Amino acid sequence: LQRKEPKTSVYLKNLLLPILSSVSLLHLPLLKFIRNILKF
Helix, strand or coil: CCHHHHHHHHHHHHHHHHHHHHHHHHHHHEEEEEEEHHHH
16 A cells, blocks of 8 residues: 655655755855854
8 A cells, every 4th residue: 555645755855855965065165154254
């Protein structure tokens, strides 16, 4: 017995995971940049 819900959730995870990973990768330099700005 297979439902459509798990498939959609897996699809959403596959779609969101690369976006989240790219955002996290971009987030680190952004944090450093913001900290440098706040120091001034």
